[in-house]
Amino acid sequence: MSLATSQNMELTENLFKQMLLIRRFEEKICEVYNTDVVKSPVHLSIGQEAVAVGVCDNLRGDDFVSNTYRCHATHIAKGGDLNKMMAELYGKSGGCAGGKAGSMHLAEFEKGILGASAVVATTIPVAAGWALTLKMQESKQVVTSFFGDGATEEGVFSETINFAALHKLPILFVCENNRLAIHNPLERRWANSDICERIKTYGIETCKIESGDVFEIHQATNEALQKIREGNAPIFMEIATYRYKQHVGIAEDLHEDYRDMAEYQKWKDNDQIDKLAKILGDEKTAQIEKDVKSQIEEAVKFAENSPFPEDEELLTHVYA
């Protein structure tokens, strides 16, 4: 899809704003991380924002997303409260889970953000269970289950795909394929790299996007969601993307010699935030930068001012 012909400026601005918010939010995490206010592992999405935003921008407020531990981007893109999110990262009582969850378990159920898990692929069947209840209610809501390419190697992924196909669940599976499982490239993990072909055999429609283009992701998701709502059957999307930073942590790890640097450069040159900034122009982007910055500053202030949980919190909510 060509950028110049097919997109209106409103959409461009909206997508840019959300992607920038995610990137600047995570850059803020990087900035404060060395002061140890977070005191917990973080798995950053820097470089992968286009997937979260391209998909989530199509979701209704009452739709659901299901996340992995690399969940900051989708959490923000689905409308997660920035203040509560930052406070959660700071381990404060004002956090979305009072500090008990932290970065790897973010959740905001009233926004339709189901809780993330630190164990790869664990949330995929849980998302399907949620979708099963939507089907039982004959609802038109959809659950979008995000996971990485590594998660598709777990047994529970295949089990869930089969079950979702069998029961025609209203679920959109989104595989964020960054080709890296920690440091292990896809070629060392898959004999056949065509995951969509594999999934098709379960009886699920698939869609593959290799460009990284946020508009293409946006358009394809829009069509997929319409089909799911109308047809009550799952769809699997494989969306190529790229992780700029370490698997876990805030550092650049280009010196660690496990990446294909040509691929890295290709994705850097294709950075969707840079691309949309050029379309919007300096004046517009400066204004958006300013808004984003103030939102993040407010979130940091909220997190800093929020108290730590009381000791009694240790033993609350063990049982319902």
Place this chain on the structure above:
Amino acid sequence: MSTPSVPNERLLKFTDAIAEATAQEMSRDEKVFLFGLDVDDHIAIQGTTAGLLEKFGAKRVFGTPLSEDAMTGVAIGAAMAGYRPIHVHIRMDFMLLCMNQLINMAAKSHYVYNGEIKVPLVIRTMIGRSWGQGAQHSQALHSMFMHVPGLKVVAPSTAYDAKGTLAAAIRDDNPVIFMEHRMVCGLESIVPEGEYIVPLGKGRVMRKGADITIVGISHMVVESLRAADILAQSGISAEVIDPITLRPLDIDLIVESVKKTGNLLVVDNGWLNCGASAEIITQVMERIDSPIKFARMGYADSTCPTTRKLEDIFYPSSKTIAQKTLKVLGKNDMKIDWEKVEIHRAEIEAFKGPF
């Protein structure tokens, strides 16, 4: 809890009591649904799901692919969304395929998400025994689940308690592991026809006694009651307690009994090492001042063998429980004339599988 008094006495099998509780709860609350491998076939999980498909339809009663791991996740997701799923395993051994979902998600979600979400889930699971169930069709894994905060564990031994605790488990807002021993499936007790609850966390004195407290778990309640009969013939009065729920444990009931008898024997239907017996004895010792005599019994410290010859000595029996009781009481000189004692084990002999 006292033994229930029932105006309209009706004997019901354990399996029928499970089916009745399920049907009543499904009628009461449309959010309850039942699924699992073979719940909707003609064998109907030993009859425990009989008639439910016909009554409630395939939307609320359905079989699954052989995907225990994912199906547990599906149950958790549905529970989080406000439904009350009952997920059934024909054998508890298959729950080892579900440990990630049960321990990482079911047990932890309410806590990790700070009370924002509940997981009202029941996992029904059958413990096998006899006729060569062997290493992987006979395990009782309650101790593993008792270890984890956030899970509840129930193991009723009578039809009355099966119906009442299953209803309680379905209404509970937490994940509940509900264990049904294959050897108690055919046992009958008086069961009221209407709805009732046996609260989770409440044990029951199954037989009053003065000389020793015997705590039995699951099928071992049955064997402990038989041992108490044997001991009575020698003038020894054993109090037999069924904790029914293993977590939360009705420790007060056990402690009160031990304070009275001064002696404690815990008979687990499981291994001793890091097991429920260790937990129960420790919790009693933490709560009493005067020294008591105590012992425990359970599976032999081995894998369950398939051959009947070895399988019989893998488990405690009424005979070994009675012998152990004498030892705890320091009555080693007292000899039971085993020639004159009739050993009952009808359910163990009767079982001919295949399920």
